[in-house]
Amino acid sequence: MRSEYLFTSESVSEGHPDKVADQISDAIVDLFLSKDPEARIACETLTTTQLVVLAGEIRCKGVYENGEWAPGAQDEIEATVRRTVKEIGYEQDGFHWEKFEFINRLHGQSAHIAQGVDAADNKDEGAGDQGIMFGYATDETPDLMPATLYYSHKILEKMAADRHSGAAPFLEPDAKSQVTLRYEGSLPVAATAVVVSTQHAPGYDQGEKEAELHAYVKGVVASVIPPVLLRETEYFINPTGSFEIGGPDGDAGLTGRKIIVDTYGGAAPHGGGAFSGKDPTKVDRSAAYISRYLAKNVVAAGLATRCTIQLAYAIGVSKPLSLYVDTHETGTVGDDQIEAAILSLPELGGLTPRAIRTRLGLNKPIYRPSAAYGHFGRKPEGDFFPWERTDLTDALKAALG
Known part of the structure; x- marks a missing residue:
């Protein structure tokens, strides 16, 4: 590196x-x-x-x-x-x-x-489409997510919470954030730039109201990003000036057009398939979730500090065509050994679409909360975000002897 x-x-x-x-x-x-x-x-x-x-x-x-x-x-x-x-x-x-x-x-x-x-006679249920799916985990943050994306999500989550509660009544729903970190080795050491563009009420683009908005955003950033990383930060807050016209009135919106925001912020490969709007027979969704689950459990088990996993499927075929593990030279065992261990685990059922849905409980109405602020790095609670659990670590370690 x-x-x-x-x-x-x-x-x-x-x-x-x-x-x-x-x-x-x-x-x-x-x-x-x-x-x-x-x-x-x-x-x-x-x-x-x-x-x-x-x-x-x-x-x-x-x-x-x-x-x-x-x-x-x-x-x-x-x-x-x-x-x-x-x-x-x-x-x-x-x-x-x-x-x-x-x-x-x-x-x-x-x-x-x-x-x-559909399953029929002796045929198991097949994948809902062909494609390649990636999962990723890194020990940069407690949620095992890339720090740049983790902080970008958290800034906007905090602003949305303040808007809904009335703590920041000048905010409107549309907003974007961007965080640039300087890394030394594999560790972030400084936030060199933070960009926040937020839709706002009339008048918050000049004078005292603009200063109030800027101060608020900087306070949110300071509550999210550790102070040790903010010593040399350059801020870009509504850099175009006014942002009163936003949301679908300002720009058309389409399902599946924010797949990098949804996943790993560019820190890992992406197979190209979107998640939202699809039931879990579509491996674009379910196989991406199990790939994240596997990568996160590999890192949580101490088998690596970074892990990328790829799965591939053919439409109508239940068995995955390939499984690839890359621990980026941070693994405590060989990547091929981790691949073999994953495929040997009976609780994963060979990673067929039905086995994935069964393991993660995906045939439930659990998806709308995933459609904003990322599908990964979220807290598993009840039936929600089951792919974020780390309940496979013991089985992985046992399979590796």
Whole structure:
């Protein structure tokens, strides 16, 4: 590794237009899974000025069967979408939860996709698509996440909490953050730059109100990033000036357009598949979650300080095509030994799509909270964020002797 370098990650708030779309899509996933744990969902969302459009393919008992909507199902979908936008906080002239036009273009899942995914006779359930998925963990932070992304998320989470509580009434929902850290070896030693752009109430782009906003943001940063890292920090707060027009009114939003924010902030490879709007038969989602689970448990078990894991699948095929482990020369045992140990664990069931869902309990309405501030590095609580558990460490160590 280089002895010294700069690295940067960004995050976006729950009110960013792409994240509004992600949360709507995952609210639909949760709605359908709450009615049918075997539902099939691929829900894409478009948001723009006073408009939300849903498109995609679905199959769900009690909602959409045999090409027909159940009575009241479309009304429930619309109510779910409007409630999601209301909870984010949009009541603006250009985007209001109660006033935007809503268009539902969801339709039935392709029979040709279904025949590859569904279990039948002696055939196990296959993967919902082909693709490669990556998981990553590093000991830079307590949550075993890259520090640049960890701090970027935490800044915006704190600002959103203050907006919702009324502690910062001048904030509006749309915001972005970016943190640059200087590393010496594998450790961050200084935050050289912090960027925060936040939508704000009128008047907070000049004079005393602008100074109040800047002071507030610097206080949030100081509450998130350790003081020892802030001794040489350059701040860029709303560097373009005014930011009153935001959210879907300021820029169209689409599901799945923030995949680096959702994962590791660029610190690890990405297979290219988005998560939100997809049921867990889609390995874009479930295999990315199990890859993170495995990488995190490898690091938590003390087998490495950094770990990248790749899985690959073919549509309609249950068995993964490949498993790759890279501990970046930080491992206490060989990477090939870790690969063999993972594949030998009966509790992982060969990493088939059904085994992944069973191990992590993914056929539940648990997804909307993951659609803002990252799918990884979150606290596992109850059924939520099960891929963040570190309950595989003993089994891994035992398998390695």
